[in-house]
Amino acid sequence: MYHDQRNTAIWSNGCVPMNKSSCKNSYTDGFFKYTNMKLPDTSSSWFSKTMNLEECRKSCLKNCSCTAYANLDIRDGGSGCLLWFNTLVDMMNFSQEGQDFYIRLPASELDHGGHRKIKIKIVVITVGVTIFGLISICACILINKNPGVARKIYNRHYKNILRKEDIDLPTFSFSVLANATENFSTKNKLGEGGFGPVYKGTLIDGKELAVKRLSKESGQGLEEFKNEVALISKLQHRNLVKLLGCCIEGEEKMLIYEYMPNHSLDYFVFDETKRKLLDWHKRFNIISGIARGLLYLHQDSMLRIIHRDLKTSNVLLDTNLNPKISDFGLARLFLGDQVEAKTNKVAGTYGYIPPEYAARGHFSMKSDVFSYGVIVLEIVSGKKNREFSDTEHCNNLLGHAWILWTKERALELLDELLGEQCLPSEVIRCIQVGLLCVQQRPKDRPDMSSAVLMLNGDKLLPKPKVPGFYTETDVKPETNCSSGNHKLFSVNEVSITTLDAR
Missing domain, CATH: 3.30.200.20 (Phosphorylase Kinase; domain 1)
Structure with a gap:
């Protein structure tokens, strides 16, 4: 029931009932009402704006993992539904402020003095949270005074987290x-x-x-x-x-x-010799496969993931040259209906990050869409966006592709090694999808579900608008287009992290 909308996250600990429901008789479970509560962390929660409190209670009972519920909005008598799953983290009782919170308990806990037991447990939990806070403060002091000892403690603690939360993930010595x-x-x-x-x-x-x-x-x-x-x-x-x-x-x-025997996509597509092995059929398969992988991250998986560092070197190729997206070190999890986030720590790779992220730290699913558009144009042309510069306009690959498109000469972007082995209409469709994905404004870019349909359909596509590209002359007016001066970007594929001044 909650597969598409439920938000989950990974936590090392939290509050769980001492006697969990077996779920064989879940409808005999009940809820104990706490008043004036600070609600737990919502990273492992699901919400509905339309449900009332009674519907919320019934929905929680139907799901074995549901541990508590509350109103989403407490204004005007309360409305909406907020459900928690598994552990409850960072809950607190206030003397006056706060809201009503309903924790799921088996019938045995609700009978014969169960309320008193529950209150005792809440006191124990509150004391535990306080002790944890004091330990955290001591740990911070220890880190400042003796970073070596602190590192060892952190390593042991983190290893325990992996042992608890990633039981299915093997540990290698x-x-x-x-x-x-x-x-x-x-x-x-x-x-x-x-x-x-x-x-x-x-x-x-x-x-x-x-x-x-x-x-x-x-x-x-x-x-x-x-x-x-x-x-x-x-x-x-x-x-x-x-x-x-x-x-x-x-x-x-x-x-x-x-292990991916064929290394990464950049190992093939930018090499004068190896890219001959990528005929148009293989390139189109790679373009489509990356799109399906991104669609899964953005929409079809239980976790909504923004990759934030999608580039050719982070696309690996298996034995049959099928693409696999890799390197999730900079990825971020979006919860609920979240569509955008902002950071002061801009991380990614020049040539693939969109303008709104580079300039203002804003990132969203449309950031990955922009990166994907760059990759599409690189696969079609066999040229790298960051190192390309046309002699006439000093544009990067995106700018060059845009000019060719406006002059109805899009096929000139195609890698000359492909010759006449491809279907022109399919190439033009890929170029058009690439240009739609790299448009300046995020709201103009398609989402990945639309991009997948565009690639594999035959309907008329929207006309792309100006891409979010920066010409060399935009950044450094005094330079010319000679290859010797074209050094705006790093020559390697290492992801960069930039800290904004505070």
């Missing part, structure tokens, strides 16, 4: 991974990103895997590591790379993925 990668030999190195180097490993049984090792010099760190484990371990799709496990030992933190 450091010695096994060192042996599999020949002690992380450079000959087994597959590449390196913002997280750190990635190595090919072979286990004793012959199974191949990719080991991503957190670098001490990495701009990313523990938060990104935790983020990637928490998010991708919950996702399953043929166009997403599969996380096989992780390793946490001392200072070492590693993620273990299925």
Whole structure:
């Protein structure tokens, strides 16, 4: 019932009933009403604006995982429904302010003095939260005075979190991974990103895997590591790379993925020799596969994920050159009907991040759509947006594609190596979808469900508007278009993080 709208998140602990409902007789469960409560964290909740409180109660009873409910809006007598699932985190009792909160309990807890027991439990919970707060303060002091000891404590604590919350995610020992990668030999190195180097490993049984090792010099760190484990371990799709496990030992933190024998998309599409292996049929399959993977992240999975660092080097290719989206270190989870967020820490890769994110820190599903549009135009042309510059207008690839489109010469964007092996109408449709995805204003860009339909349909598509691109002369008027001066962007594919001044 709640598959499409229920919001979930990962928590290390929280309040749970001592006697959980077996769900065999869930309708005999009841609810105990608390007054003047600060409601728990809503990261593991679901809401409806139309339900009344009685409908809310019935909905909670129907779901074995539902632990509590309350009004969504307490104004004018209360309206709407807010349901919590699994653990309850950060709840508190106020003396006067707060609102009514209904916690689910089995019938045995509600009978014969059960109310008194419940009040005692709330006191215990409140004391526990207070103690936890004091421990947190002490931990902060310890971190400032002795960062080495603090790191060891954090590592142990985080390992416990993984053990509790990611039971289905295997843990690899450091010695096994060192042996599999020949002690992380450079000959087994597959590449390196913002997280750190990635190595090919072979286990004793012959199974191949990719080991991503957190670098001490990495701009990313523990938060990104935790983020990637928490998010991708919950996702399953043929166009997403599969996380096989992780390793946490001392200072070492590693993620273990299925091995992709054909490396990443940029390894093929920007190489003068290897891109000959990507005929139009394979390129169109890659364009469509990436779109399906993004659609799953944005709409079809239980978690709504914004990738925030989609680029050709983060699209891996399997044996049959099928694409799989990887690297979720910078990804963010959107809850409920959330459509946009803002950050002071702009992270991503130049050439793929949209203007609203680069300039104001605003990101949304339409940010990933922009990145996808860039990738589409790069696959069609075989050229990299960040390094392309036409001699006449000093435009990047997006600007060049836009000019060709307005002059009805879109097919000139096509990689010259493809010759006449492709269907012109299919190429033009891909270019048009790419341009629609990179439009300046986020609201003008299609969502990924529309993009998938556009790619595989035959209906007339909307006319694209001006893309969100920056020409070299827009940024540095005194420069010309010579290749020697065209150095606005980093020459590697490492994700960048920029901090705005406060």
